[in-house]
Amino acid sequence: MAWLSTEFYFYKGSAPCRSVWMCIKALKVDVEEKTVDLLKCDNKRPWFVRLNPQHTVPVLSDQGYVLWESRAIMQYLCNKYATEETQHLYPTDPEQRGRVDRMLFFDMGTFYQAIKEYFAPKLYNGLPPDPDKENMLKQSLDYLDNFIDLDQGNYLLGDKLTIADFALLGSITELDALEYNYKCYGEVYKWSLKVKQELPYYKKCCTEGIEMQKTRIKALADEVRKAEEKARKASIGGKK
Ligand SMILES: N[C@@H](CCC(=O)N[C@@H](CS)C(=O)NCC(=O)O)C(=O)O
CATH class of the missing domain: 3.40.30.10 (Glutaredoxin)
Incomplete structure (x- = not known):
């Protein structure tokens, strides 16, 4: 029912x-x-x-x-x-929970927000990302890189997997779909690789979705390119 x-x-x-x-x-x-x-x-x-x-x-x-x-x-x-x-995914201890919440808010208000803003033209209009917004994304990746301390464990907040890993990893998969290279953010890259390899459900939950998003973005860019080509030909009196 x-x-x-x-x-x-x-x-x-x-x-x-x-x-x-x-x-x-x-x-x-x-x-x-x-x-x-x-x-x-x-x-x-x-x-x-x-x-x-x-x-x-x-x-x-x-x-x-x-x-x-x-x-x-x-x-x-x-x-x-x-x-x-x-x-451990969402600890009840106030201090530990506070750290998880901090990362969730960082993801929502800073990291994912920066991805969305930088890539908005690409995601919605098939155009190149907004160069004025790239620094925001780089800065938030820098922050994240500094937050991660893999000496303390494989996860964002140490040796226990939390929902902060799911939130931030979700955002990282958007960067994967957008084919944005974040290898130079060493801790971010290593952490994301470790959790992707370790979580038995990562593949099921993420791989196909990333490909779907890649395909959609590519189709949108192709559409724009064809429209521009058509307009260019029309402006010089070329055949359709
Ligand atoms: N802050 C929201 C964002 C949700 C969101 O924007 N979802 C998008 C897909 S990624 C959506 O449903 N867009 C359709 C719409 O806004 O009409 C969350 O984390 O759930």
Whole structure:
């Protein structure tokens, strides 16, 4: 019965969806996976806008309780479904939790924001990224690089995997889809490689989505290139 089930509305090509999906897998929560195809504008259909008036994915509907915003969903899922074994994902100790929250806010307000702003022309209009915004992205990668101390453990906050790893790794997968080279940020690169290799669900939750996003970005750029070519030919009186 739908009301009693836990549904996860998502699109593989969306970075925040990939973060939540990894969290669902880590917690072993039994969800019904419901694809909302952004390319078909499923998120603008009345049934979905009734669910989430902001029409974004991911959305979780847990026995009728509806939540959107990826980081809030991960916090909720841990609060509700973490066991002794998975408690480390969102620790209850105030100081440890504070550090996780700090990274979630850093991801939302600084890192993912910088990716979105720099790549907005490419993501939405098939144009090169905005050079005026590149420093913002470089600076946030620099911050992240300094936050990570792999001597303390393989994860963002030391020796325990937390939802901060899922959030930031989700953002990193967006950089992967955009084919942005972050190898020069040594700690970021090493951390991301380690968690990608270690998480048994990384491939399922991320690989196909990254490829989908790459394909969409390429198709958009091709469209723009063809339109420009057509306009150029028309302006010099060439044949169509
Ligand atoms: N801050 C939100 C961002 C969600 C978001 O913007 N999702 C995009 C896909 S990556 C979306 O659904 N866009 C469709 C729309 O805004 O209509 C989160 O982390 O969940």
